[in-house]
Amino acid sequence: MRLLTVVLLGLCACAADVAVRREGQTFRISGSATGADIALYVGAGDVPPVFGSLRTDGADVLFQPRFEVPKSMACRVVVGGRVFPFPAEQTAPLARTTRVEQVYPTTSEIPANQLKFYVKFSTPMRPGEAWQHLRLLDAQGHPVDLAFLEIDQELWDRDGQRLTVLFDPGRIKRGVLPLSENGPALVAGQRYTLVADAEWRDERGVPLAAEFRKSFTVVAEDRTAIDPAQWKLTLPKAGTREPLAIHFGEPLDAALVLRLITLPAVAGQPVLGPEEREWRYVPKEPWKPVRYQIAIDRALEDLAGNKVGRLFDVDTFERITTKPSREAAFLSFRIE
Amino acid sequence: MLKKWIAAVTLTAVSAFAAPGTGLVTKKLELGSAGPLAFGPAGILFVGDSANASLIAIDTGDRAANPGAGNIELKGLNQKMAAALGTTPDQITVQDLAINPVSRNIYFSVSRGTTPLILKLDVAGKLTELNLDSISHSRVSLPDAPADVKDARGNNKRMETITDLGFAEGRVFVAGLSNEEFSSSLRSFPYPFVAATKASSIEIYHGAHGRFETNAPVRTFTTYMVANKPHLLAAYTCTPLVTIPLSELTAGNKVKGKTIAELGNRNRPLDMIVYTKDGKDYILMANSSRGVMKLPAAKLETYQAITAPTEKQGVPYETLTELKGVQQLDRYDAKSAVMLMLDGGSLDLRTVALP
Numbered sequence: 001m002r003l004l005t006v007v008l009l010g011l012c013a014c015a016a017d018v019a020v021r022r023e024g025q026t027f028r029i030s031g032s033a034t035g036a037d038i039a040l041y042v043g044a045g046d047v048p049p050v051f052g053s054l055r056t057d058g059a060d061v062l063f064q065p066r067f068e069v070p071k072s073m074a075c076r077v078v079v080g081g082r083v084f085p086f087p088a089e090q091t092a093p094l095a096r097t098t099r100v101e102q103v104y105p106t107t108s109e110i111p112a113n114q115l116k117f118y119v120k121f122s123t124p125m126r127p128g129e130a131w132q133h134l135r136l137l138d139a140q141g142h143p144v145d146l147a148f149l150e151i152d153q154e155l156w157d158r159d160g161q162r163l164t165v166l167f168d169p170g171r172i173k174r175g176v177l178p179l180s181e182n183g184p185a186l187v188a189g190q191r192y193t194l195v196a197d198a199e200w201r202d203e204r205g206v207p208l209a210a211e212f213r214k215s216f217t218v219v220a221e222d223r224t225a226i227d228p229a230q231w232k233l234t235l236p237k238a239g240t241r242e243p244l245a246i247h248f249g250e251p252l253d254a255a256l257v258l259r260l261i262t263l264p265a266v267a268g269q270p271v272l273g274p275e276e277r278e279w280r281y282v283p284k285e286p287w288k289p290v291r292y293q294i295a296i297d298r299a300l301e302d303l304a305g306n307k308v309g310r311l312f313d314v315d316t317f318e319r320i321t322t323k324p325s326r327e328a329a330f331l332s333f334r335i336e
Numbered sequence: 337m338l339k340k341w342i343a344a345v346t347l348t349a350v351s352a353f354a355a356p357g358t359g360l361v362t363k364k365l366e367l368g369s370a371g372p373l374a375f376g377p378a379g380i381l382f383v384g385d386s387a388n389a390s391l392i393a394i395d396t397g398d399r400a401a402n403p404g405a406g407n408i409e410l411k412g413l414n415q416k417m418a419a420a421l422g423t424t425p426d427q428i429t430v431q432d433l434a435i436n437p438v439s440r441n442i443y444f445s446v447s448r449g450t451t452p453l454i455l456k457l458d459v460a461g462k463l464t465e466l467n468l469d470s471i472s473h474s475r476v477s478l479p480d481a482p483a484d485v486k487d488a489r490g491n492n493k494r495m496e497t498i499t500d501l502g503f504a505e506g507r508v509f510v511a512g513l514s515n516e517e518f519s520s521s522l523r524s525f526p527y528p529f530v531a532a533t534k535a536s537s538i539e540i541y542h543g544a545h546g547r548f549e550t551n552a553p554v555r556t557f558t559t560y561m562v563a564n565k566p567h568l569l570a571a572y573t574c575t576p577l578v579t580i581p582l583s584e585l586t587a588g589n590k591v592k593g594k595t596i597a598e599l600g601n602r603n604r605p606l607d608m609i610v611y612t613k614d615g616k617d618y619i620l621m622a623n624s625s626r627g628v629m630k631l632p633a634a635k636l637e638t639y640q641a642i643t644a645p646t647e648k649q650g651v652p653y654e655t656l657t658e659l660k661g662v663q664q665l666d667r668y669d670a671k672s673a674v675m676l677m678l679d680g681g682s683l684d685l686r687t688v689a690l691p
Contacts, residue, residue: 041419067451157493203449299517
């Protein structure tokens with residue numbers, strides 16, 4: 001047997017000269033028999049080879065992985081059964097710089113039928129792990145079980161920087177089983193803390209710089225639809241660029257206030273007032289002494305998901321007869 | 337061998353041509369995200385791309401039957417995917433799986449970190465990536481695409497996340513949930529996609545619970561014949577099972593589903609299939625905390641709509657407690673389903689005889 005091995009090696013002298021060199025993300029295989037199988041592996045056990053492509057470069061063959069194989073991972077190139085290991089390299093860990101910038105609503109008093117939170121991060125995050133890192137704790141520090149609608153397809157914005165966290169609607173809606181059996185997720189008079197733990201990873205795979213906590217007190221349920229007729233306006237003077245302000249009398253949904261309240265005739269910038277209780281508008285040009293009209297899309301919501309003229313859960317008296325109006329509501333005013 | 341590789345590389349030259357009548361064009365497919373999957377007409381894979389607010393039909397070209405395909409028992413699918421993608425399992429998220437009913441090859445929508453991909457596991461157990469550099473596909477936009485709904489600052493944060501897809505009666509049904517206003521939608525798109533057609537948007541009210549209605553999010557759905565008419569069988573996030581006639585799902589219509597089963601509290605539906613065994617139809621539903629449920633699907637029309645919240649009303653169900661950690665399921669063949677199960681940190685794929 002030994003003799004046979006020697007003879008075979010003699011016949012394939014070229015195989016002994018095989019060398020593999022890593023050039024950044026490319027693996028250069030020199031001296032390989034052209035027919036040899038070439039594959040790159042990472043990970044242990046029965047794993048398939050890394051996806052990638054082969055091309056020739058002079059007498060060499062180059063393997064280019066489909067995706068970057070980090071140098072912090074050990075890998076091995078196998079050429080015709082011979083293993084060329086590339087041990088993991090020590091790399092400096094990336095700095096933990098990503099933070100939770102804000103959680104909306106910013107108010108510290110939240111209705112018992114609160115519908116959602118927005119968690120805004122300083123940089124894009126990695127989807128798919130929110131439910132491992134986000135918790136709601138009661139006053140004793142115990143997690144509130146199944147408080148949120150934990151769907152796999154997490155509700156991120158396009159940039160991956162803002163996560164929408166819905167409370168389980170089954171524990172808000174009246175007359176459904178989860179509410180009658182589990183009770184509400186939030187109880188009026190109690191204090192809670194929303195926690196985003198520091199192990200939540202950003203787009204780079206780097207954990208947050210710090211844990212984030214937001215504590216709040218739960219107040220009575222809000223079962224009142226939004227009524228723009230009850231809003232108060234602070235009107236600027238003509239010829240100035242003072243802000244126009246609408247005071248809602250309650251906090252409204254931060255994202256929807258900025259998107260669904262518009263003053264199309266005036267170029268300018270809307271901003272949220274403290275605790276999302278106000279919409280302020282600063283025009284680019286001074287106000288003119290004319291009549292203006294603000295449009296309010298009826299999809300605007302308060303913290304409990306009540307819309308303009310329509311409650312989150314409607315008492316239907318068994319039949320649904322009307323389709324909710326999609327038309328805007330309007331607020332008219334004159335600048336003097 | 338080497339010549340073959342070189343040939344394969346040079347063949348990826350860019351070309352774009354359209355297949356007449358199908359809307360399919362062969363060119364590079366840019367995925368913003370890869371979410372729910374469903375197979376439609378032979379070889380056509382539908383992919384929900386929430387980031388681009390669109391639904392994509394990919395012609396996989398995978399139309400050959402594999403009659404010899406046997407059972408699957410694959411442990412550590414996430415480790416294998418990670419190894420093939422040159423990374424660690426914690427970087428891999430499997431969003432959905434769909435089985436090609438013709439070939440029985442399994443397709444997965446996967447994120448590697450934040451990069452969306454479609455992977456294919458063939459009946460021989462070989463894992464490959466669906467090459468999107470030049471692939472026959474067509475795309476249709478969801479109405480109210482984010483580009484149309486910038487806020488007054490020109491910001492573009494609204495997204496509608498596609499939570500499930502299904503194909504029936506020549507239409508693709510798409511369930512979506514907004515990340516801003518609390519609205520869920522069910523839309524239907526005729527396939528082949530018609531460029532100028534606006535999708536039908538249907539509002540479904542989950543109003544059978546006493547006297548309160550809300551615009552309820554559909555979590556997962558499938559289609560099924562009820563009283564000889566095609567119906568959508570939809571499971572809501574708060575787990576009632578609802579039937580809706582497909583004929584009512586037309587543009588702008590407001591539909592009230594009929595609640596036929598309450599599946600208990602502390603429960604979130606994940607995935608659902610319908611199958612036949614010994615001449616009888618059943619529904620199999622994977623849930624987050626209640627394991628897998630089996631419900632008889634015969635004569636669903638005979639159940640009274642549930643109007644009061646009571647445990648175990650309506651269609652009776654049994655819980656198959658031995659099936660733990662089921663994340664996804666799909667029909668494999670007449671006698672078995674494929675289940676993706678989480679066991680510790682290992683995502684395992686296996687065929688399970690239909691109960």
